[in-house]
Amino acid sequence: MSLLDYLLPYDFSPLTVLSYMLVLGFYGVGLLRMPDEDRPGGLRIFAFVLGVMICYGVMQTRFDYYAQYMFFVHRGQHLILHHIGPILIALSNPLPIMRFWYAKMSPGLKNALRPVGWMYQVLQYPLIALILFVGLIYFWLWPSIHFDAMLSRDLYWIMNWSMLLDGLLFWWLVFDPRPPAITSSLGYGRRMLVLAAAGVLQMFLGAWIVFSRDMVYDVYEVCGRAWPIDPDVDQLLGGMLTYIPPAMMSVLGILLILRRAMHQDGKYPKPSRQSKETTQ
Amino acid sequence: MSFGFSKKQASRPLAIFTIMLAAFLAGCSDNQISYNGKDLSGLMPELEFNLINSDGDQVTAEDYSGKVRMMFFGFTSCPDICPTAMQTLSRAKSGLPPELQDDVLMLFVSVDPERDTPERLDKYVSFFGENIVGLTGTEPQLRELAKRYRTTFGYGEPNEKGNYDVSHSSAVYIFDRQGQARLLIRPDQGAEKISQDLIALAQGNS
Numbered sequence: 418m419s420l421l422d423y424l425l426p427y428d429f430s431p432l433t434v435l436s437y438m439l440v441l442g443f444y445g446v447g448l449l450r451m452p453d454e455d456r457p458g459g460l461r462i463f464a465f466v467l468g469v470m471i472c473y474g475v476m477q478t479r480f481d482y483y484a485q486y487m488f489f490v491h492r493g494q495h496l497i498l499h500h501i502g503p504i505l506i507a508l509s510n511p512l513p514i515m516r517f518w519y520a521k522m523s524p525g526l527k528n529a530l531r532p533v534g535w536m537y538q539v540l541q542y543p544l545i546a547l548i549l550f551v552g553l554i555y556f557w558l559w560p561s562i563h564f565d566a567m568l569s570r571d572l573y574w575i576m577n578w579s580m581l582l583d584g585l586l587f588w589w590l591v592f593d594p595r596p597p598a599i600t601s602s603l604g605y606g607r608r609m610l611v612l613a614a615a616g617v618l619q620m621f622l623g624a625w626i627v628f629s630r631d632m633v634y635d636v637y638e639v640c641g642r643a644w645p646i647d648p649d650v651d652q653l654l655g656g657m658l659t660y661i662p663p664a665m666m667s668v669l670g671i672l673l674i675l676r677r678a679m680h681q682d683g684k685y686p687k688p689s690r691q692s693k694e695t696t697q
Numbered sequence: 698m699s700f701g702f703s704k705k706q707a708s709r710p711l712a713i714f715t716i717m718l719a720a721f722l723a724g725c726s727d728n729q730i731s732y733n734g735k736d737l738s739g740l741m742p743e744l745e746f747n748l749i750n751s752d753g754d755q756v757t758a759e760d761y762s763g764k765v766r767m768m769f770f771g772f773t774s775c776p777d778i779c780p781t782a783m784q785t786l787s788r789a790k791s792g793l794p795p796e797l798q799d800d801v802l803m804l805f806v807s808v809d810p811e812r813d814t815p816e817r818l819d820k821y822v823s824f825f826g827e828n829i830v831g832l833t834g835t836e837p838q839l840r841e842l843a844k845r846y847r848t849t850f851g852y853g854e855p856n857e858k859g860n861y862d863v864s865h866s867s868a869v870y871i872f873d874r875q876g877q878a879r880l881l882i883r884p885d886q887g888a889e890k891i892s893q894d895l896i897a898l899a900q901g902n903s
Contacts, residue, residue, distance in 0.1 A: 568740050
């Protein structure tokens, strides 16, 4: 196989390619047009582009083929879509670019987008965000649902997109750069609680897969694997990818938030209820 | 540090979420007859292919329409999985009532076109009984078909005699008379259970 075969999509999805092009396009044009003082630095731009590109890479290159026919590669795919990619994007803080485009929107469009804003508010309620984040992992790994998702092209795409979008929502909630002392963003304590809970719940699932003696995900057996590998080894590796790295992400996230909280300690005057309401 | 743990949080988002979840779950209920195999309804596209048969002629799914079809991917040099599966499927077919015998067709798709010439394919399928169609094609044609049904195959390294292993799906795809993907069965379920499913399908929409 040539290099091109590895870079081209296994299962071409025009909508996916278009979405990524739009995201990168808006980001790039926004960067060029925005005032110099608002523009993010090189490292942040790099983190954003890297986050977007690795998500694209696992969805629209040969990687996707291996993810469809190997359980552990599939787990790696979701680790990127649900964790690493969104974490990079959230940490890159694309807020200035979003603000730039928001300012350019016509009032009519802003009005039309209002329901999206309400939906966002609901989904970013911490308990709901947590249930969605962990629930989606459990949902798509539920053996019978996983079986269907790997057999149906439509379900497969819904699965991957839902993981990516929810990953973005969750990690944005956690790494929202706006200080909670003066804005409506989530308090640091809650962010850490949500991360800890997500970490523990993912460890339960990962440990269950790792220590399962039986073949839990036999769809890969039924549909053939990308290359000959002992099914138990495939499941063990997949289980470990569900077990260890996500737990590490949670711990890392907590440390980052703790650092941020300590830096901001005493920086902002304790808000009275009235002043808090005005900033919301 | 602002750890704001104020209990005063709006419970409205939770209520909305619960309603959304309930609406989602309500859409999931179904009440279909249960098969021994895995129900594929709505999961996979209808039967479609462009291959050559064991006479060397170009054929499409249309050429075999009107029958319940069992599609199986394999290769004739297969040491274990294929012969066992073929025997089981053949037994399942013999277990059908006489009037349904001609309504069920087995499609054996060889994913090893390099070695499986139409002649060789013909000999192989005839060995397992009648009403079995041997199919193969170029590798891109076979890859396309495999991708359509979410499966894959691969070739191992050849040994000193030039023999090589082929990895392939172990499942059998069953399509109804209209060509809709209906069931996914595993040959190790046994001939009897497969027969039951075939009867249900053949009688279900004749």
